[in-house]
Amino acid sequence: ETGVTQSPTHLIKTRGQQVTLRCSSQSGHNTVSWYQQALGQGPQFIFQYYREEENGRGNFPPRFSGLQFPNYSSELNVNALELDDSALYLCASSSEVGIQYFGAGTRLSVL
């Protein structure tokens, strides 16, 4: 049990819709990273938030956006969903030390 919780656990959307995924970080952690994991692949870094500011971004289009709140929880927003956005979305929280602790993920299916 890492103390990182993600909601919802599963989500079904249709193409063109928008989705918001949520993550509560572990107590004492000020950094949240989001990853996309397609079936049979390793996680791909989407972006990271450190003390409420974006602190690095992977190779994802602008329709992937995020927020981090004063309590260090975070949201991942995806606009104009595409079929290829179907994946497991993982959130990880960390302190400055750098060990990332993962939530169980949100499984997004885009039909």
Next chain:
Amino acid sequence: AQSVTQPDIHITVSEGASLELRCNYSYGATPYLFWYVQSPGQGLQLLLKYFSGDTLVQGIKGFEAEFKRSQSSFNLRKPSVHWSDAAEYFCAVGPNAGNNRKLIWGLGTSLAVNP
């Protein structure tokens, strides 16, 4: 370019046999190194990490890994595999300084355990 290679996509071992999962990396400087395990449909659990010091690190569930700087490798080992070890194993590397803790991941090795 920064990358992590896990040469073995799938490995099958018998219960009680020893295990070694390979990981090679390409990175600008000596990174932080991690092994994570993922059960089907689940998130990632940290098995062990290397930051500095002793190059042989111990982790949870009886796993260990050895950092070899000259070979840019961080192989995971277990002397005796249990059926519950069947899962996907990921090697990851990240920066050893700064606030951006982006991890670079391998594609994973799927481990099956025969009874």
